[in-house]
Each structure stands twice: as structure tokens, then as C-alpha cells.
Amino acid sequence: MRTNFLAGMLLLTAAATVACRQDMHDQPKYIPLRGTEFFADGRSARPLIEGTVARGHLDDDASYYTARGSDGKFVAEFPFPVTKPVIERGQERFNIYCAPCHDSLGSGNGRIVRRGFRHPPTYHIDRLRQAPAGYLYDVISKGFGAMPDYAAQIEPRDRWAIVSYIRALQLSQNTSIMDVPADAMSVLDQEGGQ
């Protein structure tokens, strides 16, 4: 009788204490996005002290990171060879970050513009076709007029990839039938009529 009672009490106690303590669920450590009461602004992720250089971010290659040559002018050349994967990466990033306003062809009629954002110029004007690649990089990094900057959202390498894709867009919207190579022309002739 007595042992039964004891066992019953033990079971009850066990049932009552289970899953009450959450110490291991909420450990006193800082994980991304978790706030803190220690600092007045409530952020556990602290702003960098001025002049801090993160490992691998010396960024001393000015023509790569600021797109300006030693003479202070925008560079016209890409800092790395533009290959198909680079342009494809640029296309993907362009569609994520730029197409909402500039639309996927770069003519400037994106959905945000249709909801009332300032209308950007189309990319297919001579001024922007002739602008050096470095200028386009600079617009992404610093913004331009009403356009916000994308420095925090897009890595430098992806910015260059986007510029390469803008170049591809500009080419694609500014060609005539005469630019088609002769051997491809016959294919067009056959299939174009259908």
C-alpha cells in the first residue's frame, strides 16, 4: 500500500515538473537577431568601430571596389573576365534587385514605378549606352538621384555581374537584323516565316 502511494506521488511529481524549465531552449547567448538589455539601443549586433577592417575586406583595389582608376575617372573595363556564368549571375541578381523598378528589360516600367515611384530613364538611350561600366557600378553602390543605393544588399562582385548583364540588355535592345551572322540568318529565314 505504502509503496504504491510513494510510486504514485513520484509519478505525479515527475509529470508536474516535465517541460517546465526552458533553460536549454533559451540559452543566455547572442544569436543573430536576438536583442539584449545590456546595451541601451537593445542590439546585440554592435556597430563596427570606425576604421575596422574585417578579414578579407581590405578592399584596397580601387578600380574593383570604387570603379575609379588612379586618375579619378570611372573605369571602362571590367576588373575580371566576363564569362557566361558571370552574365547569368548578373541576370539573376538584376531580376531580384533592379527589375522591381527598371523591369526585366531595363525600360523603366517596373511594378513599383507603376505604383507611383519616380520613373527611371530607360537603359536604351545613348547616354547610358556610352557610359563607362564603372559609372553603372557607381550608381548601384551610391544610388543616383531618387534611386536608393544598393551597397548593403549587393556584394561588389555581384554589382559587376549586374553591370555585365545591363550591357547584354543594351546590346540585345539595340541590334538590327544586319548584326545576325550569315549562317544564323538562313535559320531565321526558314523559321521566321512560320
Next chain:
Amino acid sequence: MAQIFPKSANAIARMSVYGAIFVLAFVGWAFDALNRSSYNTRAFMAREQPIPFSHAHHVGGLGLDCRYCHTSVESSSFANVPPTKTCMNCHSQIWSTSPMLEPVRASYRTGQSIPWTRVHDLPDFVYFNHSIHVSKGVGCESCHGRVDKMPLTWAVSTLQMDWCLDCHRNPAKILRPQEYITTMGYQPQGDQQELGRRLMAENHIQDTRVLTSCSTCHR
């Protein structure tokens, strides 16, 4: 003194021993159901947010890609909630006088963070990493559901261990090509089993034994 219980009461006593099995089983079942219910896990429950931010408007309506705001999801363990600057990219001009967006503008002026309420929160003893899932062909939709239809954000899973394991035992059933990672309402072209098997090989998905071993998630 007369007997309180007649002899036939013995049968009832025997019956109740037998019945106790069912009572115990029911208690066990009820406990488990409660444990998995959204009352406990808060799945499918929208949270009150300081600003009524709507994925339905921004993703479903405007067609924004998840990565426009959750920029770190492909490259780090956690998906960042966008800083105020990202909202101001558009809301410097759109609805720029709306009182609904006053907390965003106040945050931009003062530099104070917007105190978003967390929707998903794994216990700290679990290791989770977004970038591995996203870069191996697990779409946002597979874990977060149709975010583009959520006026306020809620979770669509219990976030319990069996949910992770259920997929880790057979990821082939949900893998999708890389270009559809953030697509909502994705339908596989052709046979999912075949596609899944091909992507398992292409993405070098590890053996089930590795993916279900305790130290993968409890490290």
C-alpha cells in the same frame, strides 16, 4: 459487519485494471496531441507585429523576390529580417505620409531598430542553417509554405524534430531546380521522383545516415 461490496464487484475491479490501459493510452495520446498542437508550437498563428507588414502585398502583389529583403539567406546560417533602410528604398516615395508606416520612418530618423516579433524560433540547442538548404535545392516554400498569401506571417510547421527528420529521411520528394528556390506555387515539370533522384546526385546530397545522425543538428 456485512460486506460492503458484493462478490460480483470483483469483476468490476478486474475490468477496471483492463480499462486502465485505455485510460493511460488516452492520456498519452492527449499529451502527444497537445504537444504537437498549434496551441503549443504556435504553428499557423499569425503574430502581432509593430507594423502590419504583409508578404501578400509585397511578394504576391508586387512580385518581389525573397532575397530583395532576406539578403543573407543564401550565404549564411540565418535569414536576416531586412533593416529599415530596405523598406525606405521604396517607402521614401511610396505611401511616404501614411500613418501606418510612421514606425518605419521613425526608425529611419532615430536609428532605433524596429522590434519585429519572431515567428519561428528553434530551441538554442538545435543547429539550423539556411544556406545549405537553399543551395541544395530546398525551396523556401517547402518549409515556410505560401508566404505570398500571408497578410501577417505565420509558421506552417511545428518546427519539431520529427518535421526535420521526415524530410532528412527522404529529401528527394521536395528538391527543386536552383532557379525556382524562391518561387511560390512551384509545380515540378515532369515526375518529381525522377527529378528528385537526379538532383540528389547533382547536388551531392549526403547519405540519410549522415542527415539523421544526432550530431548533424545537435552539435
